[in-house]
Amino acid sequence: MYFELLENIAQNNGMRDISPYTKLLLGLGCILIVITSPGYIVPLFIAITLSVCILGIGKIPVRLYLTLLSIPLGFAIASVIVIVLVTGGGMTVFSLQVTNWLSLSVTVESLNEGFFVFCRIFGGMCALFFISLTTPMTDLFSVMKRCYIPMVLIDLAMLIYRFIFIFMEKAELIYRAQVMRLGYSTYREAIHTSGDLAGALFLASWNAGEDLIKAMDCRCYSGQFALLSKETPLQIRSVLLICIFLGFCCTLEVITADYTIIPVSI
Amino acid sequence: MHIMEGFLPATWCIIWWIIALPFLIYGIIELKRILNQNREYLPLLGATGAFIFILSALKLPSVTGSCSHPTGTGLSTICFGPFITSVIALIVLLFQSLFLAHGGLSVLGANILSMGIVGPLAGYAIYRFLKNTALSMYITVFAACVVADLFTYLMTSIELALAYPAEIGGIAGSFTLFFGIFAITQVPLAIVEGVVLTLVFKYIVQLKPDILVSLGVFPKEKIESARSEF
Structure with missing residues (x-):
């Protein structure tokens, strides 16, 4: 089934021999940056770079990756539509009064908000897939x-x-x-x-x-599983590279904080 | 009901984590205690956990930043109480986000709060209330499971509404909208889930009543009389 598949991929991917700490540093770091980002550019940037990593270094088949990604993104689009309709602010593009307590309207700000949330989900999902496709559960246990x-x-x-x-x-x-x-x-x-x-x-x-x-x-089970894990040493070079990448994302986050997809001041 | 990775802003992620943590810590202490008492519970804990995993992976799309599915937490709440259930929910939700990209790591706190804490607490309250009445054991189990499921969705709607209040009507407005959409798919699902879990409970009564007696789930006489009906 589906998750058996994900586990199998994780056990055989191109980054299997990289230390799980390195991969977690990148994955969790990206999730943290994505959810704290005030603008849509950084999440989108992270989504694209991590996808390139998963496909290029992890050697996950492109078609499979797209199928995996399409399921949560389908859900995301449906939810974003609700956010666009419910939230408001700025110039009104379209409005519909359903009942006296609920009115659905599409405004400039709600469109911006919707697109921003979509990018955040996209970025978060790519980071999550990065962890689940490259790090097998057994490594995570250790x-x-x-x-x-x-x-x-x-x-x-x-x-x-x-x-x-x-x-x-x-x-x-x-x-x-x-x-x-x-x-x-x-x-x-x-x-x-x-x-x-x-x-x-x-x-x-x-x-x-x-x-x-x-x-x-x-076999003398005492309430504790003995874990045999292959100890892969941390590579200083890749850790440094990840730190530089995360630092770059943080800087980008500050610079692009005010960018919106539709300019607000019209 | 799982909220997706990246759907909630960072502040809400942190707030839900902080609220969920004390329950989880107490749950772990409780878990240690019952396992020291009797190791026989371990397979049942594992089976209920896997059952929750499978049931809550059967998702239907719902347009509220989330999806509809059975939760399956009712049974473990009745057997082990709400706190251990929250620990099981932590493990299950972690697996789901890693195996199925269903839920996420930053929103784990929010998901644990709705599926692992609020739902089970509500179900447990119903179970304790009905436990010693003359009502049939199966109706009690059914009611607890249905309530646990519905309260999970109530909490998820609150979480979503707090993060995305409506322009007109504010938090209450978007809560009504989110819960309204959930209710369409969730009320029938909750009833189906109640029936399935009651059936599972019936199997347990039939085949392994000892464990229910030793966990103190129902009084011995009640289980004995239910068994004599078969």
């Missing part, structure tokens, strides 16, 4: 351990991570069996069958999980 996140939390996270895959496996098995026995032939039948699927799925994965923990207990 980073979390190093950052003194409570062990019980990481433990539960790893368990849920494993359970999600058990779930998917069982879901596919049960679903196929149901389809073969004509479980989804009519609408009524389908509702009944999907209820059964949910219940059976929960119990099946619960049992599988119990077995998993019993098996681990036999």
Whole structure:
């Protein structure tokens, strides 16, 4: 399924051997800059540079990346339309009084705001995809351990991570069996069958999980997973390069703070 | 209901994180306590977490900077209480934002607050209120799940309205708009979710009643009498 795919890509991407700290520094730094940016130029700039990084250095297929990006951006466009209609200020371009408490209007400022929010989502999404496409979850677990996140939390996270895959496996098995026995032939039948699927799925994965923990207990599981992580040393050059890039973005943020897509003063 | 990465301005991201943190810290302490008490709970914790992940990944687009989907938090609220549920929600939402680009890291605080704290707290309140009445156990579970789901969306609408108040009508105006749009898709979804989770609960009563008794979810007599009906 979809997220299995993302994990697979992350395990085999071109930046697999770069230290996860370096990648997180770039990804999280960009998210921080994007959400604090007062203008639309920096988020757009970050979106484009990170996309080039993901495609060029990470060697993610272009078509796949575009498909991945199109889903959240579709959602983003729908939400931006609402913001444009609801917020206001400046010259009115179009206005519609729906009921006495709600009026929808498109103004210069709301268009600017809408475009700005869209760029911020675009930039944020690219930064998020940068992290999820280049850094496998297993690497993130060892980073979390190093950052003194409570062990019980990481433990539960790893368990849920494993359970999600058990779930998917069982879901596919049960679903196929149901389809073969004509479980989804009519609408009524389908509702009944999907209820059964949910219940059976929960119990099946619960049992599988119990077995998993019993098996681990036999191997002296003490409530802490032993993590074997490949230690990749931090490369000073790439860290410096990222710092320069982030610094450049901050400067750009200050310079382009007042830029809007439609000039306000007309 | 997941708000997207970059959708909220930085100040709101920070405010929601600050509100969510105490709940998470208390949740982690609570989690440590029950796991020290009995390790048997671990598989159930994992299964409810994965269940929340799957249910809340089934999203329908909704035009409010967000989307509609079941939340699935009701069951773990009833079994483990709202605080541990908030920790599970933290993990699930982190995975969703990294695996599915569903939600985001900067808005994680806001998403935890709606799906992991406000929804479960409301569901838990209903559950505690109905727990010791003569009402059927299944109706209690159903009501708690539906309420947890609806309050999650109520909170998300508040979060969105605070960040983007309407020109006319202000915060209240945009709240009505956001919640109105959510309600169209969410009320039927919440009911479906309630039915599914009640069914799952019924399976648990049928096959593993001991764990419910040891967690003190329902009085023993109630579970025994429900079992004798099968």
